[in-house]
Amino acid sequence: MVIGEVGDWPVGEDLDDLAAYAMAQGAEGYEVHEVRLCRCAACGGQVFGVHGDLEERAAKRVCRGCGAEHFIADSGGYWDDTRSAVMVCECDGDGDEEDFNVAVGFSLYAASGGIRALAITSRCVACGRLGYWDDWMIRGGDMHLLDLA
Template identity: 30%
Template structure:
């Protein structure tokens, strides 16, 4: 399905829709995401609760099947200064499929901005729920931890 706008929000049904919204958001932010990765738990589940603290640069996903918490990207390096808050959709659901995207510093493979796109599993809202500047080194290594 392609993204569909209803009122002020965008809706979609696939990870491709989430990635498209993430790219659009990042272009408007002037740090275009060029590399992406979908979150998947070790148990195989692809739905999560999400907490983040954009000021500290921390995101934590919690698997809806097994309950495992996972620090996303380089969040472990910044956890001491963080006060993560739970994300909730406009429909009040707290379960999402997650897509991470990063922009890289020109001429390198180094992360310079991190975005977390979400698709609500209840109403299909697609949006970027968190983003921050990020100096995390190699983009492939960073995205392997989302």
């Protein structure tokens, strides 16, 4: 694991760095207890475009290998295509959609084992920059959401 820095940006070399970054960032101000690295259920790919509705706290990833779309956690129930924004990286500068590795960090309640909050983090495939996309409260969310990263 080697998280470096370029300018003011943390930079990671691989998925292990992304997982460590996700763990360190927290979720809605809470400690992250579990990190899931996103992998396409259809083809196993780990490179995605990311779209989000920041107002509704919803996100989906689009696999670069096969085009499969997957809503992160419970996002599908809140999704509105008309408000969708595309995640970009500062390295490109043209506002076009970039390729990312994605990880979701989960904060868990100690007593009940439910999910308190989640945070979506990313690593730009082109430059390695690590970033924080969004986080939101789940409030006792079902543990099955861990498998919907």
